[in-house]
Amino acid sequence: MTTFVDRVELHVAAGNGGHGCASVHREKFKPLGGPDGGNGGDGGSVVLTVDAQVTTLLEYHHSPKRKATNGKPGAGGNRTGALGQDLVLLVPDGTVVLDREGNVLADLVGHGTSFVAAQGGRGGLGNAALSSARRKAPGFALLGEPGDARDIVMELKSVADVALVGYPSAGKSSLISVLSAAKPKIADYPFTTLIPNLGVVTAGDTVYTIADVPGLIPGASQGRGLGLEFLRHVERCSVLVHVLDCATLEPGRDPLTDLETIEAELSEYGGLDDRPRLVALNKIDVPDGQDIADLTRASLEERGYRVFEVSAASRKGLRELSFALAQIVGEARAAKPLEESTRIVLRPTAVDDEGFTIIEEDGVFRIRGVKPERWVRQTDFSNDEAVGYLADRLARLGVEDKLWKVGAHEGDTVVIGSDENSVVFDWEPTMAAGAEMLGRRGEDHRMETQRPAVDRRREKQKGRDAAEAEYLAFEALSSGRQASIEGDDEDS
Known part of the structure; x- marks a missing residue:
């Protein structure tokens, strides 16, 4: 059963933003209450965070698809939708x-370091947030944006x-078991170690970590055996230790040849x-092991190497080796620059940045830009008023003139x-006044057809009062005319 995985392919998908709500306030004795649609909630993001207690990517090997939750849509009464969980x-x-x-x-x-692998979608605005002095009762709301979805590859490089x-069975696992408290699997056959083993070593006042990198054989850098899979674990190390087997019985192998082979793979x-x-x-405690070490030590020192004769079984030479490593690790740590505090870098937008570009491709004009593409994703194309609002926004941005x-x-x-995600239309220059084509700004035909009953009764009563007043005026006028006629008769 697989217990260690240091490379996985992962599909991550952030949550979609919730749609905004288009709603008009309705309440007794409050006619024309105005828009009260709430905004949609933002979708959750997928965040990778370093945890010191996690040592393998095994969990993502078994379940390679991860998705955050969506934001909830807005509702009437200015209620904002719930946010999606990261x-x-x-x-x-x-x-x-x-x-x-x-x-x-x-x-x-570093523990706690995080990275947003997929950003959650932005929630759409409700019609309450879209209302203004010129558009008092929008009959539409913006849609929530879809969250990011991508495929990523995660590789683990041991921090040691x-x-x-060295070669398989050179004694690396045995050394790490006696230098530290690690307990790797040890046996007398090749490729006993199938995963990198980590151990913590204390030498005087210096504490450092040591890693056993398995599977290095000729051709490892080209993918032969397991070496290529684990060479990445060497990249972060400050010092390399060639563990050479002085007791090997394999034909064609000796400490010098093994060193040249491993160096060639590291160089490749x-x-x-x-x-x-x-x-x-290593293994100077075995018969003839000390003799081979004595024969090769001079040649290694001529090449500039510091040589230590060690034995994991008798623990001979391990103290000198551990303190020599502690010295090199301490020097490497001192040479590293101090970590700088987090700086905020401001990158203001260029003065001549229009926010979009237009490129002609075989008679087709393609518009690219963060704002236009986001506005298109937020538009409900089944709503004419929403389409008109999009046209107004594009015109104000300068797309029409460009x-x-x-x-x-x-x-x-x-x-x-x-x-992959585009909107195609035939350009009509008049669409710059898109929202005005649907009616005068600030007016909403729904507010006329769905007025409260009390308003309709008031208007009817006003009509009856006006008709009665007109009738009384007519009667008064008729009475005056009749009196005038009778007076004329008497005079005659």
Whole structure:
């Protein structure tokens, strides 16, 4: 059963934002209460966070799809939708996050370090937030934006100070078991160690970590055996220790040949030429082991290596080796610059930045930009008023004028967004007044057709009063005319 995984492919999906609500306040004795639709809640994000208690990516190997929750839609009465919950994924210290093309997105080192792998979608605005002095009762709301969805690759690179490298069965696991409290599996056959083992060593006042890197054989840097899978664990180490087997019985092998082979693989892998090296001639307690160590020590020292003759069984030479490693680790730590405090970098928008670009591709005008693409995602194209609002926003941004300048004509195809998620329409220059085409700003025909009954009764009563007053005036006028006629008769 798999117990250690240091590379996984993970599909992460953030939550979608909730839709805004289009609602008009209705209450007795409060006619024309106005819009009261609430905003939608933001979707949850997927966040990778370093946890010192996590040592493997095994959990994500078994369940490679992770999704955060969606935001809830808004409601009437100015009620905002609930926010989606962020999904926090705990990863080991030293995890590198890459995209599918191999580009590094984040290098997570240090407990608590986090990275937003997928950003949650923004919630849509309700019609209460969209109302203004010119648009008093919007009959639409904005849609919530979809959350990010992407495939990422996570690779674990052990954060250790010392790396033990060498052929299988050279005694690396035995050394780490006596230098530290680690208890790796030890046996007398090749490839006993299938996962990197970590141990903590105390030498005087210095405490450092040591890693056993398994599987290095000829051709490991090209993918032979397990070496390529674990060479990444060497990258963060400050010092490398060549563990050479002085008691091997395999034909064609000796300490010098083993050293040259491993160095060739490290050089082929790349990026490790600047690391200091030590050599540990191991198994000097076995018959002929001490003799082979004596024969090869001079040659190794001529090549510039510091050589230590050690034995995991008798523990001979281990104290000298551990203190030598502590000295190199201390020097490496002192040479590192002090961690700088977090700085906030401000990058103001350029003065001439229009916020969008228009590119003509075979007679098609493609509009790209954060704002136009976001506005398109937020628009409900089944609502004419929402489409008109989108046209107004694009016109205010300057899209209409820019299309004229680049040579667009009425009826040309205009595309907003990328090929994967775009909106295509035939350009009509008059659409700049899109919302006004639906009626005068600030008026809502729904408010006329759905007035409260009390208003309708008042208007009827006003009509009856006006009719009665007109009738009384007519009677008065008729009476005056009749009196005038009778008076004329008497005079005659």
